[in-house]
Amino acid sequence: MPRISAGSLEEHRAALRRRIFDAFAELVGERGYDAVSMAALAERAGLGRTTIYHHFPDKAAVVVGFASHETERYVERLRAALGDTSDPAEQLRTYVRHHLAAGDELHVELTGPRVVASLSPDARQQIRAHVLAVEEVLRAIVVDGAAAGRFVVEDVHGTVALVHACLGPRHLPAGTIEAFVLRAVGATGPATTTA
Incomplete structure (x- = not known):
């Protein structure tokens, strides 16, 4: 079970999603949409490579x-x-x-x-x-x-x-x-x- 870094599981998930969205905006701005991979998103958001797939399938x-x-x-x-x-x-x-x-x-x-x-x-x-x-x-x-x-x-x-x-x-x-x-x-x- 992953460690919860907020007051509730819902808050934790919302915070992780915001990190992914921030990473997405940064990476698309830097590289363009086509050059952004799920692995790069996970790395920029500070998540494990498989963790991101718990929130988004692709x-x-x-x-x-x-x-x-x-x-x-x-x-x-x-x-x-x-x-x-x-x-x-x-x-x-x-x-x-x-x-x-x-x-x-x-x-x-x-x-x-x-x-x-x-x-x-x-x-x-x-x-x-x-x-x-x-x-x-x-x-x-x-x-x-x-x-x-x-x-x-x-x-x-x-x-x-x-x-x-x-x-x-x-x-x-x-x-x-x-x-x-x-x-x-x-x-x-x-x-x-x-x-």
């Missing part, structure tokens, strides 16, 4: 687990930031600002199209579910804004996709992107912040 499972972990953290922080207002335009501003500020934290290159393309259809579907979790937050803002008459939206699905497309260019000032997105949805009326 590298694809690490990618899916990493995406899940990152998405949960991101959505939790996003929802906390959005909790400060019920005004759809302010929520959309907050969403845009948060996404642009946290973009580097999302490690998109670690679960981006090239990596995802190398995964099985099942693993790709699991990754897509994490993207949908983030999109669902934006979808709710867009739907609420349209229902409140604050946004002019003819196609919710298209609007969500286009807003996310606007969040990609990192070389533009955040204020420019924010103003463009709000104009694109026809944000109307004064912003009212509620606590």
Whole structure:
């Protein structure tokens, strides 16, 4: 039986998974996804070669687990930031600002199209579910804004996709992107912040 290095077995497992995810992010950043092996992950995480397989059966499972972990953290922080207002335009501003500020934290290159393309259809579907979790937050803002008459939206699905497309260019000032997105949805009326 392995020695538990936390208060409970669950905490111990969570800590080991975080070490594996940190090692994964570092190694992919240094070598690229294709050059990362399970043995290298285990070594960087400070685990035995076989121990890593108790947590993840293969590298694809690490990618899916990493995406899940990152998405949960991101959505939790996003929802906390959005909790400060019920005004759809302010929520959309907050969403845009948060996404642009946290973009580097999302490690998109670690679960981006090239990596995802190398995964099985099942693993790709699991990754897509994490993207949908983030999109669902934006979808709710867009739907609420349209229902409140604050946004002019003819196609919710298209609007969500286009807003996310606007969040990609990192070389533009955040204020420019924010103003463009709000104009694109026809944000109307004064912003009212509620606590």
